[in-house]
Amino acid sequence: MNISQMCILTYTLVAIYCVITIVFFHLKSHKSPALYSLLSAQVMLVLWLIFGMIEINSESDSQLYLTVRFTLFPVCFIGGFWFLFSLYYADKIPSFRTLKGKMIVLAVFTPLIITYIPALTDRLFPLIIKDKHFYNTIDTKWGDFFVANLLFTYTYFVSSMIVVILKSIKEYKRLKNKIILIILAPLITLGIHIVTSLRMIPPPGFDLTPVSFSISISLLSLAVFKYKVFDPVPTITYDIFNNLEDATIIFDHQGKISNCNKSASKELNCYFDVSSCNDIYEFLNMLKQTTTKSEEIDKAIDSVNLNVEMFNCKLVMDKNQDYAAWKSYDLYIKTFKQRDKRRGGFVSLKNNSIVLYEERSRIASEFHNILNNAVCAIKSSLADALESQEFQANTNLSKEYEGIEKAYGTSEELLLEIPKIINELCPIDIQQIGLFEALNRLIKRVDSRRMNIQIYHNDIDFDKISQNKQLAYALYAIVMEAISNSYKRGRAKNLGIQITKKQKSLKLYICDDGMGCDKIYFDNGLIDMQKKILALGGTINFSSSIDGGFSITIEIPFSFISF
Template identity: 25%
Template sequence: MAWMDIILSFLTAQICFVTIVFMALRKQKNGLVKTFIALHTLYFCWASCTLILLVFNVGSKAYLFVILKYISAFSLGPVWFIFYLYFSRSTWVKQRLQLKKTLAIFFPMMVLLTIYLTKGPDYSLYFFDEEGKIIYSNGLWLLIIIQSVYHFAGLIIVMRNAFTKQAKQLSILITTGYTLSQCITVLYYCSRVYFSFNYMDIVPGATLIILVTFFIAIYRYQFMNILPMALSEIVNRLQEGIMVVDGKGKIASVNNILEVILGKNKEQLLESNASDISDFILRNWKYNDESREAVLAIGKGTWEEVKGIIEYNDEIQYEIHCQPLKHTKLLIGWVVSFYNIHEHKNLTDELSKKNMKLSEAYTKLVEHANVVEELSASRERNRMAGEIHDSVGHCLSILVAMLEVIKMTYPKTTACMPVSEATPADSTNIVKEKINSAYNIAKNGLSELRHMVSSFSTVKRQRNNLLESIQSMIEGFEATGIKVDLTIQGDPPSEINDMLWSALYNTCREALTNALKHGEAQNVIIILRFDEELIELYIIDDGNGCNTIVKNMGLQGMENRINILNGRISFGSGGEKGFSIHVEIPR
């Protein structure tokens, strides 16, 4: 049976040692982690002393290991109670346990330990013999009672602070492991089973139950990771207010910015539940229905990210983000962030005003484009009216004059002719009627033509004056704030056909429109160069560029017009800034 005792002690000591080393290597440790290490250290000490007393013949040194077992036994109850306080995030420990409270917790056991170490008068209080075996005595009963008081006091604190379902599950798992090991230990040592197993120490075996529950809690519930691990230095550097809440609804960590936002110091916040902060915001801040859900999520947690905007006054507005911390199918906590959106709101308002101005400018540009289009149509009508007046009008004027002469000379001619040669009366009437009809038609046609011509604008338009048209268009675009620099190189032809005129003019107009609408340019350079064999057009702006050029309707229209003239057009961009167009048309 000694071999079983040795195996259990060795196994427990090894597991505790690995756990201590692993947790000790963590760079950041809070009260829970330190207490967790202390518990494993006590169990390691008990198991190691038991193993040494069983395997090695230590002789006179055996008393030293017996004392170490006494210290471990008396310290387990208080350390477990402190562990429960940190685990439940009790307000009694705040950020760190004060020395006075620590001494108060250890005082009963310190008194008993002093009696044992000083060899008090009542030998029945001792429960370790000289070989470290537990003997049936009043001291054993007294230790069990005091240990049970510590345990159940801590158990009540843990269960009272478990607000959520997963927090209760985790609390039950942690406390059940210790409770079960205590029950097994009490039943074992307070019955004849201990003697039947030849004084085998059951504590290392019972400790394995606790270690298993710790392993399940760490792996499944991540209870050692939800509490803050000295992240305050990093979090305090953030410009946003940060609050970390554990699965039980307790505030685990806050940064300095959050103290300013909520008007409470860090100690007050850490003593509060997340639901208290939620109620505080609901009472003192402004919010809409959608944001109310985000505020409520601060206190009760959320399975999905929730956002909302809260406003204290015109100068203080924050956007809150509530993000869950999940592990498998459990909600182990959540993080609440407070983003200052006052400056963003001002920028948004300013951007809205600029958008309104841009919309008004766009409306004026559309109106200007309509005016330009109407002016072009009016000029075209004037040109056609001038051609009709010069050609058809001239012919009709001659026709009227000739008919007028015939009308005046016809009666005289017929009167001087011999009777035999005269035209019969019927024929004469018919000819006269035809002449009168022709005269009336020509006269009415001329009148209608003059009326039609007079209804058009009488401003003379020269279609071939391309430079004047482009300059006029530029003046209209410069009214929107864009500065356009037009440069002419070479001698322009005296006559430009309609297709060439339309291609150059419309390319300049579309490029200026794109520079205003898409490029948001401030400056545009137009260079029109006339060589003996080639006409070249360069248009360069300083607006927004693009990595990939997509030929939309405007660019495609330019390309079609240039291709009809057997020319070439290319588009270029620097990526982040600037757009250019190059046109070549054979002269």
């Protein structure tokens, strides 16, 4: 077997091994900058081996000078990726997603790029290789730029060893075997290169450096797989993590977010973009903006700063103050420590909204069945008493009559309040029954003998409105509040609701014939109406006069509600 055949056989076997290693670790390991930098070094090694096989089979100097340009690419950059691996492994640099992380990567590769550029031009190529012949590829006179690149590469290798050794000293007692493998990995490459360069062993006739790199990466891969340098977890473990019902976010010792499961995106992306949060503090501050209990988030942040082992609290999340979008969560923060220093932790949000909804539905059902039926029975008895001819004919009972009439009115007011309370406990599913049906059910609750309510509309697609959850619930709540105010405060006999579609907006007009006022006082009900309409990008106006009547005019642009 000649030198060329021996080189091709050796390089082919090593390349196949490297490809298998790359695929295996990409599928099985936790995706991290440290892993990707090591895999990138392995990719450079595979390219080095492939182009090296082509180079050694060159049949002329011109063909050799063409192929060597390709071989030089992985040769010049593999040291940079190895150095990045050591920095990420030792947590010396931030994530590549940050500006600082990008600048550090650029600083590492800039000298390697500059010293490689002459290889791309014929005029400057002597700065890389002064003399090289196809019949003897080992004896090469290297140019100044390649020597400079080699100095940078070995500086990176030595620096990598120092960084890894310093990191390993702290873990030596706990992970002795892993540390030995990690330290041996770069020493193998460095040792073989020194031995072959000084001709301490007979050269085989081809470059052994990529083979030495494969041995180093094999040792490092063994440390990765067996001793969990990157915490590679089998795929099934990550499938379990990703399919947890609770929204879970993992952070490292610096508070940087390293992973989050699918539930985190599903649960929280309606409030904010979870992927945009770089660390646990940014995540908690985003939570603070969406919860009604901001003081609990302040306590959570303090617990992270103080490395409290376990913290939990209850949160209520809301969006645009739309009650239908409110959710209840249990927040858990678990911090793992070693020698009083934080090693990492996780945040978990358990959605209690389903349990809360079921409990509220049960209470609302009992509330409706017991209280509503009881009030209806009282109201019916009072109505029979008021309509009794014997009672009306007796003028001596006028005060009693007034008292019963007042009690009857109170019972009607209470019947109007019951649906409001039930709706707050368990909001009506407008998307299922439709807005128009929901409004009709609301109107039917009002005794027509006390207040006549009419609803008008022109060519309105109520199904389309019902599908816009925020719009439908806002209109329903405003109509419900308006009916209650007109009956209780305005003592109105008639109320009209008009929903029309103008050219570029949806208009809701509500008016009654109740007692008017010369000045409108904004209570919680009217303020809540304003907030709901402003959240939809619309306008709302209230008007009244001392002569009587109260009206509400609302306009919502179609551009804000995708109508």
